[in-house]
Amino acid sequence: LIVVRAAGPLLFLNQGGGRFELKPDAFQFAQAPQGTFTGVAAADYDGDGRLDIYFCLYSYYLGLSQYNYPIPYYDAQNGPPNFLVHNEGDGTFRDRTAETGLSQNNNRYSFACGWADFNGDGRPDLYVVNDFGRKNLYRNNGDGTFVDIAANAGAEDYGAGMSVSWLDYDNDGRLDLYVGNMWTPAGQRVTEQAVFQSKVPEDLRTLFRKHVAGNSLYRNSGAEAFQDVTAHAGVAKGRWAWCSDTWDFDHDGYADLYIADGFISGADRRELQSFFWRQVVANSPLESKPSPAYERGWNAINELIRSDGTWAGYQRNVFYANNRDGTFSDVSGVAGLDGIEDSRAFALADFDHDGRLEVVLKNRNSPRLRLFHNDMAAPGTGIAVSLRGSKGNRDAVGAVVAVESENGRQEKTLQAGSGFLTQHTKELFFGLGVRRAGASPGPTSPRPGGAAVRVSVRWPSGLVQVFEDVLPNQRIEIEEGAPGFRATPFVLRKAAPAATIVRAPQKNPRESLETWLIEPLPAPEFSLPDFDNNAHTLKALAGRPVLLAFWDPGCPESCAQQIRLEESRAAFRSSSWGVLAISANDEPSASQARAFVREKRLTFPHLAADVDTLAVYNLIFRYLLDRHVDMTPPTTFLVDDEGRIIKVYQGLFAAEDFLKDWPLRPRTFDQRLLRARPFAGAYYGAALRRNYFTYGVAFFDRGYTDQALAAFQQAIAAKPDDADAYYNLGTLYLRKKMYPEARANLERAVKMKPEYPNAWNNLGMIAAEEGKPDEAIADFERAIEQGSADPRSRANLS
Numbered sequence: 001l002i003v004v005r006a007a008g009p010l011l012f013l014n015q016g017g018g019r020f021e022l023k024p025d026a027f028q029f030a031q032a033p034q035g036t037f038t039g040v041a042a043a044d045y046d047g048d049g050r051l052d053i054y055f056c057l058y059s060y061y062l063g064l065s066q067y068n069y070p071i072p073y074y075d076a077q078n079g080p081p082n083f084l085v086h087n088e089g090d091g092t093f094r095d096r097t098a099e100t101g102l103s104q105n106n107n108r109y110s111f112a113c114g115w116a117d118f119n120g121d122g123r124p125d126l127y128v129v130n131d132f133g134r135k136n137l138y139r140n141n142g143d144g145t146f147v148d149i150a151a152n153a154g155a156e157d158y159g160a161g162m163s164v165s166w167l168d169y170d171n172d173g174r175l176d177l178y179v180g181n182m183w184t185p186a187g188q189r190v191t192e193q194a195v196f197q198s199k200v201p202e203d204l205r206t207l208f209r210k211h212v213a214g215n216s217l218y219r220n221s222g223a224e225a226f227q228d229v230t231a232h233a234g235v236a237k238g239r240w241a242w243c244s245d246t247w248d249f250d251h252d253g254y255a256d257l258y259i260a261d262g263f264i265s266g267a268d269r270r271e272l273q274s275f276f277w278r279q280v281v282a283n284s285p286l287e288s289k290p291s292p293a294y295e296r297g298w299n300a301i302n303e304l305i306r307s308d309g310t311w312a313g314y315q316r317n318v319f320y321a322n323n324r325d326g327t328f329s330d331v332s333g334v335a336g337l338d339g340i341e342d343s344r345a346f347a348l349a350d351f352d353h354d355g356r357l358e359v360v361l362k363n364r365n366s367p368r369l370r371l372f373h374n375d376m377a378a379p380g381t382g383i384a385v386s387l388r389g390s391k392g393n394r395d396a397v398g399a400v401v402a403v404e405s406e407n408g409r410q411e412k413t414l415q416a417g418s419g420f421l422t423q424h425t426k427e428l429f430f431g432l433g434v435r436r437a438g439a440s441p442g443p444t445s446p447r448p449g450g451a452a453v454r455v456s457v458r459w460p461s462g463l464v465q466v467f468e469d470v471l472p473n474q475r476i477e478i479e480e481g482a483p484g485f486r487a488t489p490f491v492l493r494k495a496a497p498a499a500t501i502v503r504a505p506q507k508n509p510r511e512s513l514e515t516w517l518i519e520p521l522p523a524p525e526f527s528l529p530d531f532d533n534n535a536h537t538l539k540a541l542a543g544r545p546v547l548l549a550f551w552d553p554g555c556p557e558s559c560a561q562q563i564r565l566e567e568s569r570a571a572f573r574s575s576s577w578g579v580l581a582i583s584a585n586d587e588p589s590a591s592q593a594r595a596f597v598r599e600k601r602l603t604f605p606h607l608a609a610d611v612d613t614l615a616v617y618n619l620i621f622r623y624l625l626d627r628h629v630d631m632t633p634p635t636t637f638l639v640d641d642e643g644r645i646i647k648v649y650q651g652l653f654a655a656e657d658f659l660k661d662w663p664l665r666p667r668t669f670d671q672r673l674l675r676a677r678p679f680a681g682a683y684y685g686a687a688l689r690r691n692y693f694t695y696g697v698a699f700f701d702r703g704y705t706d707q708a709l710a711a712f713q714q715a716i717a718a719k720p721d722d723a724d725a726y727y728n729l730g731t732l733y734l735r736k737k738m739y740p741e742a743r744a745n746l747e748r749a750v751k752m753k754p755e756y757p758n759a760w761n762n763l764g765m766i767a768a769e770e771g772k773p774d775e776a777i778a779d780f781e782r783a784i785e786q787g788s789a790d791p792r793s794r795a796n797l798s
Helices: 185-192 202-210 273-283 292-305 556-567 569-574 589-600 611-622 655-661 669-676 692-701 705-718 723-735 739-752 757-769 773-785 792-797
Strands: 002-005 008-016 019-022 036-043 052-058 083-087 093-095 109-116 125-131 136-140 146-148 163-167 176-180 216-222 225-228 241-247 256-261 318-322 328-330 343-349 358-363 369-372 382-388 400-405 408-413 428-431 453-458 464-470 474-479 486-489 513-522 527-529 535-537 546-550 578-584 606-609 635-639 644-650
Touching (some): 008 036, 185 202, 408 428, 513 669, 527 606, 611 692, 635 655, 705 723, 723 739, 723 757, 757 773, 757 792
Parallel strands (some): 036 109, 163 241
Antiparallel strands (some): 002 008, 008 019, 052 083, 052 109, 083 093, 136 146, 163 176, 176 216, 216 225, 400 453, 513 644, 527 535, 546 635, 635 644
């Protein structure tokens, strides 16, 4: 079992008896991966009988100012390299990317890949789907090397690529390509306007427009050439298309298409697609140089979608039926496959063995999983083929099965990895054509019968086997080299269960939520007066559990929370708790709070917080989770005896809830992780770390220098090789005129990242302040040579 995590793949070896064991260091990469692992596909590219693996990588937005911006947008070549790893046969995989020639054009943002023998030479070729630009079609040369022929073959397909599907949509015996991209009406409008990238040559404007034109269908014309037939076929509109793939839904013998689409459906339904094309793409530089406007646009839209914004949201999935004449019809609604969730991927399998493929749809939002059962009244007959290899790989990945019936010939390739983040069943399903008058019924009564078919298998080893007079409506199991096959009739189809009615969950605005933090967070220090003007600090309560209860006297739940705390004041005091209630010191809130405290005779300290203290704690709350929203009262932080926030309570809680949590608190990382896991088992995910860099940027942007300094210091402690954290820390010290500290951190930054124009500019400023003009001039010149986007570099030099 191969599990692909964002941080890298894991190999689990089957020990038998339902047990798997992790193989340490199974994947040996020549260089450290530089991005997030996404798509994966396996094939035996060199014919040694073992399955090799190609991994795609992508650079995602990680937080404020933590993004490898794709430059230029229409043809970004600053993405992380992908990997081809060779199966060594001993439970390890070795990186052979460079020696096989797959380093060519290996600098993109890759989402998906798919292996198939598109030119019929018996060797698997590779198509790689990239975002922000062209795709790669690597032809297998048969000598252990590949060459990218996408441009010459007419299959470059500039666009926002997300998935790939190899299929023979016209049954001519040649594998065609269906590539998932983006179809964006807002982008189409913006890119057609004269003001959009007005100084850009028309050929480049065309590439921008291609990024909003939708999916692409390429017909294999033979002789290693593809023809773009998207417009004729009518299959461009896939919206924000993630997984685009194929199967024969109605068993008519022709491949249909399904697209799982939609990006982010937020609570705020105002659509951000126009903003993206006007404020992000329109500001894309044409060269690989920094662009503050472009980077600000990316940061803005990434923060907006984490703050309940909608970007390409509430989009319905698309299903295209093959008309058998080279065109398709959109039947999404009538087929019942037009889910409106933010779908990501789907997998195909015959769960009930009735000869029809079910669809397992994976969504980003709720419902996270849907299972669609094919309930078509009378599809054509069909046959399923299950293979087991003996001379080549056991799974028979790469085998080509052909079925010849009275309605023609079809070919399908057994693949391991298709669409987007998907692997379908390893059984190959063939519809045998429209039922003719007087023919036996289809899988509603799936007994073997009807006109026999001819089945042939071309195994990866090169062996070809042919089986005559195979009856439809059954599953046949073929072992490589065996003279016969085993046949099992499809299961009699029962009445389908009633469809599940999916309703949007009703969110209770008063719902209380509690969250243990996997990594505790230092609580910012403060000194605030109570209503008798006595100062209170957090450090004065060190060594004790503390509740920081943020409340608003105008909020009924907040007032109820204060009363509950007061009712249990004896229990808090006997357990040596510190309880601090914090509200705003502005009017009329402060007067209301003071009056409420006196009326209810509340005895624990109630503090009047200035706007800065409230803002700092609001930022702490806002960036705790990936959903960035402001803190609403009542919100309570449980701070441990080391001054760290270990739990957050949103809403109204009984005082007993706080009291019982303290003795039961998780004290180690493993204990905290145990609380976080939804079920028992070992955790194999990436390291879980608080994003202190984001906190540093958030504090820095809002002028909270001391908090920003502390956050960047924590970011460096967690990741000592982070040049950007050193740069930001040095810049903060520069602003505070602490020149030795600023120089030390900026020099660390340029040592790790020599091409860092802003850091060189700041080093020049320090040298100038220290009365070292020659050094300052050299630093400013270096910043300018490296393409500094900061106009101060030239101004400082002059």
